[in-house]
Amino acid sequence: xxxxxLVNIHKAFGKTKAVLDLSLTIGNGEFIVLLGPTGxxxxxxxxxxxxxxxxxxxNISIGGFDVTGTPPAGRDVAFVxxxxxxxxxxxxxxxxxxxxxxxxxxxxxxxxxxxVHEIARLVQIEDKLQNQATRLSGGQMQRVAIARAxxxxxxxxxxxxxxxxxxxxxxxxxxxxxxxIQTVLGATILYVTHDQIEAMTLxxxxxxxxxGRLVQIGTPREIYTDPVNMYVASxxxxxxxxxxxxxxxxxxxxxxxxxxxxxxxxxxxITRADAHSATGTVTWVEHLGDQDYLHxxxxxxxxxxxxxxxxxxxxxxxxxxxxxxxxxxDSKGERVRV
Amino acid sequence: MAEIKVTHVKKNxxxxxxxxxxTFTVSDGEFFCLLGPSGCGKTTTLRMxxxxxxxxxxxxxxxxxxxxxxxxSERDIAFVFQLFALYPHMNVxxxxxFPLKCDGxxxxxxxxxxxxxxxxxxxTHLLDKSVSGLSGGDRQRVALGRAIVxxxxxxxxxxxxxxxxxxxxxxxxxxxRALHNRLKATTVYVTHDQIEAMSMxxxxxxxxxxxxxxxxxxxxxxxxxxxxxxxxFIGSPAMNFLDTRASLALGTTEISIDGTVVNMPAMRxxxxxxxxxxxxxxEDVMLTxxxxxxxxxxxxxxxxxxxxxxxxxxRGTVRARVSADVKASLGEHVGLQFRPEKLSxxxxxxxxxxxxxxxxxxxxx
Numbered sequence: 001x002x003x004x005x006l007v008n009i010h011k012a013f014g015k016t017k018a019v020l021d022l023s024l025t026i027g028n029g030e031f032i033v034l035l036g037p038t039g040x041x042x043x044x045x046x047x048x049x050x051x052x053x054x055x056x057x058x059n060i061s062i063g064g065f066d067v068t069g070t071p072p073a074g075r076d077v078a079f080v081x082x083x084x085x086x087x088x089x090x091x092x093x094x095x096x097x098x099x100x101x102x103x104x105x106x107x108x109x110x111x112x113x114x115x116v117h118e119i120a121r122l123v124q125i126e127d128k129l130q131n132q133a134t135r136l137s138g139g140q141m142q143r144v145a146i147a148r149a150x151x152x153x154x155x156x157x158x159x160x161x162x163x164x165x166x167x168x169x170x171x172x173x174x175x176x177x178x179x180x181i182q183t184v185l186g187a188t189i190l191y192v193t194h195d196q197i198e199a200m201t202l203x204x205x206x207x208x209x210x211x212g213r214l215v216q217i218g219t220p221r222e223i224y225t226d227p228v229n230m231y232v233a234s235x236x237x238x239x240x241x242x243x244x245x246x247x248x249x250x251x252x253x254x255x256x257x258x259x260x261x262x263x264x265x266x267x268x269x270i271t272r273a274d275a276h277s278a279t280g281t282v283t284w285v286e287h288l289g290d291q292d293y294l295h296x297x298x299x300x301x302x303x304x305x306x307x308x309x310x311x312x313x314x315x316x317x318x319x320x321x322x323x324x325x326x327x328x329x330d331s332k333g334e335r336v337r338v
Numbered sequence: 339m340a341e342i343k344v345t346h347v348k349k350n351x352x353x354x355x356x357x358x359x360x361t362f363t364v365s366d367g368e369f370f371c372l373l374g375p376s377g378c379g380k381t382t383t384l385r386m387x388x389x390x391x392x393x394x395x396x397x398x399x400x401x402x403x404x405x406x407x408x409x410x411s412e413r414d415i416a417f418v419f420q421l422f423a424l425y426p427h428m429n430v431x432x433x434x435x436f437p438l439k440c441d442g443x444x445x446x447x448x449x450x451x452x453x454x455x456x457x458x459x460x461x462t463h464l465l466d467k468s469v470s471g472l473s474g475g476d477r478q479r480v481a482l483g484r485a486i487v488x489x490x491x492x493x494x495x496x497x498x499x500x501x502x503x504x505x506x507x508x509x510x511x512x513x514x515r516a517l518h519n520r521l522k523a524t525t526v527y528v529t530h531d532q533i534e535a536m537s538m539x540x541x542x543x544x545x546x547x548x549x550x551x552x553x554x555x556x557x558x559x560x561x562x563x564x565x566x567x568x569x570x571f572i573g574s575p576a577m578n579f580l581d582t583r584a585s586l587a588l589g590t591t592e593i594s595i596d597g598t599v600v601n602m603p604a605m606r607x608x609x610x611x612x613x614x615x616x617x618x619x620x621e622d623v624m625l626t627x628x629x630x631x632x633x634x635x636x637x638x639x640x641x642x643x644x645x646x647x648x649x650x651x652x653r654g655t656v657r658a659r660v661s662a663d664v665k666a667s668l669g670e671h672v673g674l675q676f677r678p679e680k681l682s683x684x685x686x687x688x689x690x691x692x693x694x695x696x697x698x699x700x701x702x703x
Contacts, residue, residue, distance in 0.1 A: 038506070137376075168531060168532055168533055168574050169532070169571070169574060169576065172574050172575060172576075176637075197641065200639070200640055200641055200642065201639040201640070201641070201646075220640055221640060224640075224642045236642055237642045237643065238642075238643075264642070264643060265643045266643055266661075266662070266663075287536075287556060287557050287560075288536060288537065291621070306643055306644075
């Protein structure tokens with residue numbers, strides 16, 4: 001494992017600027033998750049680190065060595081894709097042993113055998129080693145794909161939405177396992193996703209990307225509680241943060257330049273009201289299983305918040321809504337701190 | 339649009355029994371979801387409704403008519419596979435109008451129907467564009483347009499969003515449901531994705547091993563699971579299961595786990611001493627100092643408003659979804675308390691839930 005440094009990276013495809021002046025240091029043993037919508041430049045960045053793309057400008061170094069011009073094979077990185085991409089004609093064992101049999105490594109069979117078993121145990125597929133790779137469930141195939149990256153102990157693991165083709169239940173299970181494995185191995189990982197739950201639960205630090213730029217990087221808690229602008233604030237949280245114009249709550253203490261108020265569930269105190277004290281109406285209670293969303297109308301603004309299961313609020317009821325230490329933003333969407 | 343009635347339908351493929359004995363009715367205008375893991379029989383059920391497979395036994399009625407052995411083409415339904423396949427050499431108008439052209443409709447009628455469809459989907463401005471230049475979302479809308487233009491009696495959809503990335507899938511769920519609200523078309527939708535089912539369906543049928551384990555609204559399925567399988571399949575993180583051995587008297591509101599008395603909804607049946615499983619959703623687990631039921635914190639996953647706290651207890655791992663301001667640190671010993679009115683008790687051997695006050699609608703939900 002090693003530290004990976006990106007300095008002033010630019011990458012364009014024709015007129016499309018995929019990555020714009022991006023600098024980032026990934027510490028040894030760090031789990032960095034790049035979060036952003038499709039087209040934000042996340043995957044391009046991953047491919048730049050892997051050497052599958054060349055930057056137009058800027059430097060990349062791994063473990064202190066400049067690898068900007070080094071081809072992929074010389075970089076000692078391991079890539080895990082969204083699709084399993086296993087060798088279908090090989091058994092699980094052969095799939096895992098394959099990267100170790102590279103002539104560059106000159107590993108003997110006993111060492112290969114030991115390593116394959118060690119990693120297979122870690123990802124809990126040891127009992128499947130003799131199975132044909134394609135005769136496994138989706139979750140097992142993705143475990144094999146991750147294991148094949150893990151056998152190599154490279155400088156850094158690059159993972160491009162490795163869990164997104166799995167169903168919700170499996171995704172949840174593998175997410176927890178991936179975090180455990182990373183902790184056990186002390187692995188350095190650069191991970192791309194647009195799933196905010198993956199980002200929050202896996203990352204040491206989350207990097208939020210927007211149109212090729214790294215807008216903010218910080219711990220999940222920093223990104224969630226202290227976003228630099230409305231874009232970052234809307235990346236995390238379900239239900240998503242509500243933005244309402246400043247004048248919706250005229251009595252609220254706010255900085256001079258604040259033009260928008262950002263309200264998350266924990267910034268809202270909602271109590272049943274009578275017609276006299278009401279500031280909003282319940283328009284819909286949306287049942288999502290584990291959580292209920294309360295949709296409110298506040299002066300023709302939609303506000304969505306997590307419903308307290310004990311409140312028993314129903315559609316049509318009037319409520320009093322009081323913001324408590326919300327976030328403020330100026331007219332350009334930049335954060336205004338109190 | 340029409341009602342779909344499936345009565346005692348079975349399907350064998352040689353020795354393999356794909357569908358055991360399915361009976362259900364999809365009401366006119368209902369969004370009905372068949373949900374289950376791969377191999378549970380949901381797609382086979384759908385294909386029998388479509389006429390792509392013939393049942394080994396049973397009857398299928400569409401709008402009151404027996405169609406059990408009718409060909410697919412005689413059933414007046416639209417079958418939607420993954421929503422991406424468009425004819426690349428045709429423009430949007432031709433793509434949407436294609437099924438009508440095949441049915442031999444006149445040009446003026448095709449034009450009228452295509453424009454009406456485009457209006458419903460809000461893609462009128464795209465009608466004369468080539469499909470190759472469209473964004474992913476618009477391509478899906480065109481594919482949907484091709485399905486709805488025929489005004490069939492029912493839509494059958496087999497994992498139509500399976501090929502999409504998760505972000506886009508969520509957007510399309512919202513659009514499909516909004517479209518359903520506008521058209522009120524009888525829809526049978528097959529998926530293994532619980533989030534798709536929970537967010538779109540009026541009724542969900544959860545299938546396992548060729549059986550329908552439970553049928554009900556998303557809320558019923560979630561809050562009153564009929565079996566351990568359903569309880570485990572729906573919800574993320576999954577429901578916590580605590581094993582215990584006990585007897586339960588009629589009307590009792592207490593169950594003992596490791597000597598700790600846990601309150602629960604009043605039992606509506608009596609149970610002689612046997613192996614039981616107490617089921618509790620993560621959001622119904624509370625951390626309190628006082629409770630004698632103890633756990634050690636193994637992991638904390640911060641999610642912003644809430645956090646998932648994973649604990650080891652005498653009865654295995656328990657996950658709690660609690661407010662993010664609750665302090666929980668690794669290695670800490672905490673007391674666990676469960677929301678009594680939300681607990682389910684299952685018979686471990688049969689896997690079925692034991693009837694309690696929870697099943698009488700006593701709890702909202």
